Amino acid sequence: MTSAPAPSTATPADLWEAPVGEAALAATVEVPGSKSLTNRLLVLAALADGPGVLRGALRSRDSDLMAAALRSLGVEVTQGETPSTLHVVPGTLRGDVDVDCGLAGTVMRFLPPVAALADGPVRFDGDAGARVRPMGPVLDALRGLGVGVDDGGRGLLPFTVTGHQGVRGGTVDVDASGSSQFVSGMLLAAARFDQGLTLRHTGPTLPSLPHIAMTVETLREVGVEVDDSRPGIWQVSPGPIAARDVHVEPDLSNAAPFLGAALVVGGSVSIPGWPTVTTQPGAMLPELLTAMGGTATLADGVMTVTGTGEIHGIDVDLHAAGELAPNVAALAALADSPSRLRGIAHLRGHETDRLAALATEITRLGGRCEQTSDGLVITPRPLHGATFRTYHDHRMATTAAMIGLRVPGVQVEDVDTTAKTLPGFTGMWDRMLAGGPA
The missing domain is CATH 3.65.10.10 (Enolpyruvate transferase domain)
Known part of the structure; x- marks a missing residue:
C-alpha cells in the first residue's frame, strides 16, 4: 500500500473553514453538466x-x-x-x-x-x-x-x-x-x-x-x-x-456532497434535471444514501434526498462507482456504526492515492480509517477540527466540507481544487446552507 503525500506547506491564508450546518436544510442545487x-x-x-x-x-x-x-x-x-x-x-x-x-x-x-x-x-x-x-x-x-x-x-x-x-x-x-x-x-x-x-x-x-x-x-x-x-x-x-x-446531463457524482449533506444536517436537498435512465455511476447515489439512513424520491426530474441527521454504517462494493467513495467515506466517518468500502483499489491511481489520503485525513480529525487491499474500513469515533489536506483532489475537498457540517474547525486546504469539476463550489455550499438555490 502506498502512503499519502508529504506534509502540507499550506499557510492560514490557503485554508477555508468548512461551515457547520446549524439548521435543517431546505435547498435546491443546480449541478453543472457531467x-x-x-x-x-x-x-x-x-x-x-x-x-x-x-x-x-x-x-x-x-x-x-x-x-x-x-x-x-x-x-x-x-x-x-x-x-x-x-x-x-x-x-x-x-x-x-x-x-x-x-x-x-x-x-x-x-x-x-x-x-x-x-x-x-x-x-x-x-x-x-x-x-x-x-x-x-x-x-x-x-x-x-x-x-x-x-x-x-x-x-x-x-x-x-x-x-x-x-x-x-x-x-x-x-x-x-x-x-x-x-x-x-x-x-x-x-x-x-x-x-x-x-x-x-x-x-x-x-x-x-x-x-x-x-x-x-x-x-x-x-x-x-x-x-x-x-x-x-x-x-x-x-x-x-x-x-x-x-x-449534457447534470453531473450526478458532483451531486453527492449536496445530497449527502441532507443526511449529515437533516432536512432536504433537491437536484433538478436528474435523468430517469443514465450510464453515470452517480445513479447509485439514491440507493446508497437510502441504505445510510436517508430517503430518496424522484419526481418530475427532481431528485430529493431527506435526512434526519442519523447516518448508518454500510458495507458496500463501490467497484462500479469508485468516484463516490470519498463522499461516502465522509458519511461513514459520521455514522453510528462501522462501514466497509470494497472494490476500490483502483482509487490509488487517481488524482492522488485516494485510499491513503482518506485514511490519513480522517485519522487526522480523530477518526479511525484503515486501508484494506481493496478499500477502507471506517470505524466512527468522536471527531475534532484540524487542517484537512486535499492533495489537489477535488473529491477530497468536498469530503472535508461534508465532515465540517458536523465538526467545527475543519479547515480545508486548497478548496479551490474543486474547480477541476465543480467551479464555484464554496458559493454553492454556502447558498445550500442558507436555504436558497445553489
Whole structure:
C-alpha cells in the first residue's frame, strides 16, 4: 500500500473553514453538466463528420483543458450564447503541438489515440500529480497498432505520440485493471482507425464499468457500431462519426456532497434535471444514501434526498462507482456504526492515492480509517477540527466540507481544487446552507 503525500506547506491564508450546518436544510442545487459526458462528447465532436454543438457542457478546469487540447490539434471549439454551449468544428488534426493534461485523466488517456491520427508529433505533459498516474496500457496499445510512442519506457507523462494521419487498427489486449479510461480512450477514436478496433481486457479486475457503458452508449448515439456482447471484449467498426446537437446531463457524482449533506444536517436537498435512465455511476447515489439512513424520491426530474441527521454504517462494493467513495467515506466517518468500502483499489491511481489520503485525513480529525487491499474500513469515533489536506483532489475537498457540517474547525486546504469539476463550489455550499438555490 502506498502512503499519502508529504506534509502540507499550506499557510492560514490557503485554508477555508468548512461551515457547520446549524439548521435543517431546505435547498435546491443546480449541478453543472457531467465532466465524463462533456469530455467524451468533445472528443467525438472533434472526430465527427461535421460541426456539432454541446449544450449544458461543464465548464471547469478538466473540460477547458480538453477543449484547449483539441484546439491545439486543429479543432475549432468556441463558446456559444452561454458559457455552457460549445460549438465544435472538426479540422485536419495537426502535429508538432503540445497538450497540457493538467490533472485530467480524461485528457491524458482519451487524447493519445486522437493524436495518433495527427500529421506529426504531439507532446503530452501535465501537473506534477499527473506525472505519477499510470499511462502504460494506452501507450502500449497504440504501439501494438503501429503508432510511434516515446515515453522513455516509463509508462507515464511526459510522452510523445507521433501521428501519421491514420491508424491501421486491428486487435489489441489492454490491462485496464487500473482504470476504465484505458478502454474508453481507445474506443472513442476507434471508428476512425482503418480497420476499426477489437479491444480485449486482460487484467484480473475491471473498475468503473458504468463509465465504459457510457462510452459505448455515446458512440452508438453518433452512429458508431459497437459490439460488446462478449464480456471484456469490445469491437468497434470503422465508419463515420455523426455530428450532433446534444444536451449534457447534470453531473450526478458532483451531486453527492449536496445530497449527502441532507443526511449529515437533516432536512432536504433537491437536484433538478436528474435523468430517469443514465450510464453515470452517480445513479447509485439514491440507493446508497437510502441504505445510510436517508430517503430518496424522484419526481418530475427532481431528485430529493431527506435526512434526519442519523447516518448508518454500510458495507458496500463501490467497484462500479469508485468516484463516490470519498463522499461516502465522509458519511461513514459520521455514522453510528462501522462501514466497509470494497472494490476500490483502483482509487490509488487517481488524482492522488485516494485510499491513503482518506485514511490519513480522517485519522487526522480523530477518526479511525484503515486501508484494506481493496478499500477502507471506517470505524466512527468522536471527531475534532484540524487542517484537512486535499492533495489537489477535488473529491477530497468536498469530503472535508461534508465532515465540517458536523465538526467545527475543519479547515480545508486548497478548496479551490474543486474547480477541476465543480467551479464555484464554496458559493454553492454556502447558498445550500442558507436555504436558497445553489
